[in-house]
Amino acid sequence: MSSSAQTKPARQLRCCGASGCRSAGSEELQAALEAARDAAGHTAQELAIKPVGCLRLCGRGPLVACDGPGGTTLYGAVPPTEAGALIEATRNYDHASDTLQASRLDPQLPFFALQSSVVLEGCGQVDPESIDDAIAFGTYSQLRRCLHELTPEEVREQVKRSGLRGRGGGGYPTGLKWDTVALQPPGPRYVVCNADEGDPGAFMDRSVLESDPHRLLEGLAIAAYAVGADRGYVYVRAEYPLAVERLRKALQQARRAGLLGSGIDGTSFALTIEVRVGAGAYVCGEETALLQSIQGQRGMPRPRPPYPAQSGLWGAPTLINNVETFAAVPVILREGGDWYASMGTAGSKGTKVFALSGAVTNTGLVEVPMGTTLRSVVEVIGGGVPDGTPIKAVQTGGPSGGCIPAELLDTPVDYESLLELGSMMGSGGMVVMGETTSMPEVARHFMRFSVNESCGKCVPCRAGTVQLAQLLERFVERRASPADMAKLDALCRMVKATSLCGLGQSAPNPVLSTLRYFRHEYEAACRQPALCDRP
């Protein structure tokens, strides 16, 4: 019996089972809740306990959402010993224990109230391991509609109207990319989903994969239909074992349900999707390196053009987008491109998912309309630094991005504004830094990351990042000289301008942005600060 045929239970507990809450003990909690329910004599029909994906506030895990006639209540950091009390509270909250009351989260908290769920609408709602539950939630209905009612051109038209731009960091217009692939000469073509999310502090794509994998598959299938591809790959990093497991399960279920394979939903459309698991190289998130890796070769970027849209996997036109981009597609088709374009700013439409972490009260997953100010994301939604001290800077875009100082927090979050500040949207990692953070140390941290993750193909990245990390070491240890400052400036510019791929070209960004906004910290680390050149 499919769950869509079931009558919805009057009350249910949704337990987050994504990686963050799992590490906080959500599996034990869920088992304890089931035992407590049985002990209290309730049946699953009366009180369902449903494993779901991310409930957003990862820092307070394990999270449990309680749906009842009176609405939804959310509990965070519930110890398994409180399972009985939680079951009791679903009937009558008035007698809740002090511990339980302490873990109750106010749904009116700005963290929840200011979010708009578009890409994440199914996260925390659907059971990620059940296709029936996903279908009951509406997943795959847009794929069916596309196959039966829309031509590929009409699908692409909606995506173009939506103004959606690549969410992997580059921000290339998605509709334009789809058109480029679709309009290539006849022949085989591929769709690829980049799920090799590797930026430190970024976990948006992981959350989508772990929470709502069927939505991604639906978006991928719609894309394949729109560009005329019959083969696809999802490239996931091996460091996301739960995501890989759930994705594989979802693929299996979708194949069985006839939503992948040949003759999908009674039409002539066929699509085979395979999962490829990365082997730990950050650079494989770069699209040309990722394609090499799928082909079984060493993951090294190659110069573009030709772009993958013209010549990608095995020389065929290949559409490559990241998880969040594909996951936005079903909603865009359901609500229409114009609806999506009504959110956001002139150049950046829709919503963006951020992974908020660092010195911030509310750590977790945040989805807000583009154009929301950084301040409202980190101070209002994030709740600022836990001890109430001011924020010093916000790091966006991981090792490719930069540090935005507190005085610029009123900047709206969109592709152009962040680029102007010397940072970038990146995939959506946002790390908040408190006043005690040393900026040369931050820069060194990211530079060491780039040293470790350089593929070694081109000299500016292979040897330049090593030299940059050593120069930064001198600043961190406060034994730098004004000449080091000049070298740092010059080498950063050279690595940025001459590296082969995006990884190398953006590796100096953490240094350049901290030099721009926190130059005094570098100068203070020089033995003769007065001699440092001012730009």
Added chain:
Amino acid sequence: MSVITLSVNGKDVAIPEGGSLLEATRAAGVEIPLLCHLDGLEPVGACRLCLVEVEGSNRLMPACTTAASEGMAIHTHTHQLLDYRRMAVELFFAEGNHICAFCVANGNCELQNVAVQVGMDHSRFPYQYPQRVVDASHPLFAIDHNRCILCTRCVRVCDEIEGAHVWDVGSRGSHCHIVAGLDQPWGEVDACTNCGKCVDVCPTGAIFHKEDTTAEKLRHSDRPALLKAARDEHVWRNQ
């Protein structure tokens, strides 16, 4: 054959359609330094010395891998490019152990030539002195990793021209090194045909004939192009 026209440092040139920016610079009589590129092998754009400025683009493009298109205007020797090239050569010298005084390739070394060409008299970046090894297990040749600049010419010539694919790149980042076979001693790799093409194309003294001593290495870096022309176009040197 259709022809495209473009300008190199303000000089108009015409080259066959499908040609690269490198061919355009040659047609204009402009010399730009090259280390990884070698005529006859697939270009990879790794050494970044041949980067040029293209008007209307804010990105520098490698001349070896970028296709020339009609009406392009490129610049090859701007102050900025000269500065970047010199810095790249400094990085090459600093990341390996290049001691010309007792190198087989001294006086006949492309890295040395490029250093002269870009005016590099010293490196502003500290030498890294990496721990690298010499593999002399092959009966005829040896590879001294201290002198390797990871241009991957040996990898490409062995794969594309000889078809043996003895060489490849192992590890990542600054730990990258050329590996023989499945990271075996060169002498134990059965696939090696002892053809010596890797010796011919190596721009430095990294791969050499064992009988050569200081400053005795001769390079034959024109051979891949000759072989490729012979195979693809059936044009032989003596014809």
